[in-house]
Amino acid sequence: MTGWIVRCISSYHPANVNLYIVQTVLIYVGPPIYSASAYNIVGRLxxxxxxxxVLNPNRVLITFVYIGAAVESMTVAGAAKNASAGSNLSEYKAGGTLIAVGLILQGAVETVVIAIVATVHRRCARAGKVPRNVRKLCITLYGTSTLVLLRCIFRAVEAFEMFSHLACRENCGPILSHEWFLYAFELGPMLVFTWWLNVLHPGRSLPNEKNRYLDLDGRTERLGPGWVDRRSTWATFVDPFDLGGMMKGEPAHDLYWLRPNEWPVCDDGSFALGTASNARNRVEEKPGEIPLAREV
Incomplete structure (x- = not known):
């Protein structure tokens, strides 16, 4: 939002290089930050x-955030170089190269996110149990990631057009000559992204507790121990998919969901059935008593 406000101000002061740099950098770096919210939803799902x-849920956010930080750094550096290059053609090219690499990486990351969500969705479908809340979350994640991917494709096309018209003074190509492309393929997708996550807020479909999980029957929710990976933190970063354990037939995480009788049933409703809510506490507390839904 700040980037677009500064862009509006910058249009009245076209000779102010600092305003141009600020709006360029902020508009470029917004979508990768938006994507981090989707990574968090994937982990919680x-x-x-x-x-x-597909992998350790507790490592999804931080793994993708590290990748996103690399993308962000390249995008910020490229946008700053590009905006401040002036007549320096080598700086302009260097900035454009960094932006292009960042866009390619961002697009690759969004493709991986879509693949992970699709894998989880397909496994649910094969098990014959895709609750309404899970279906809604999957559709939301498909949509938001596709919007970011669409924006990356637009920016990549823009970058190629920019490099092919480095010395132009007029008729520099449709994207560079008409600002509505930027509003339609940069601002538009991010506005829809914002609207989508507010209308179908994931907090309505997922519990607050990370250790609350859906039982194999696709209806009952229990409070388990949470994802327990017996490997070191470093090992989970090096091999987040636990490929070594899968090849040996010995996964490094505890399969606690196969022992449902060990974990208490949540008696405040079920998100899968639409009877639970994060907005209010459905458990009636008695003095000195811990509600079942909060026991571990």
Whole structure:
């Protein structure tokens, strides 16, 4: 939002290079930050469906955030170089190269996120149990990631057009000559992204507790121990998919969902059935008593 406000101000002061740099950098770096919210939802979805998890749910956010930080750094550096290059053609090219690499990486990351969500969704479908809240979350994640991917494709096309018209003074190509492309393919997708996550807020479909999971029957929710990986933290970063354990047939995480009788049933409703809510506490507390839904 700040980037677009500064862009509006910058249009009245076209000779102010600092305003141009600020709006360029902020508009470029917004979508990758938005994507971090989707990464968080993916991790929480796999906490809720541990039996279908592709990798350690507790490592999804931080793994993708590190990758996103690399993308962000390249995008910021490229946008700053590009905006401040002036007549320096080598700086302009260097900035454009960094932006292009960042866009390619961002697009690759969004493709991986879509693939992970699709894998979880497909596993649920094969098990014959895709609750309404899970279906809604999957559709939301498909949509938001596709919007970011669409924006990356637009920016990549823009970058190629920019490099092919480095010395132009007029008729520099449709994207560079008409600002509505920027509003339609940069601002538009991010506005829809914001609207989508507010209308279909994931907090309505997922519990607050990370250790609350959906049982194998697709209806009952229990409070388990949460995802327990017996490997070191460093090992989970090096091999987040636990490929070594899968090849040996000995996964490094505890399959606690196969022992449902050990974990208490949540008696405040079920998100899968639409009877639970994060907005209010459905458990009636008595003095000195811990509600079942809060026991571990």
């Amino acid at each position: 796999m906490n809720y469906l541990p039996v279908h998890a």
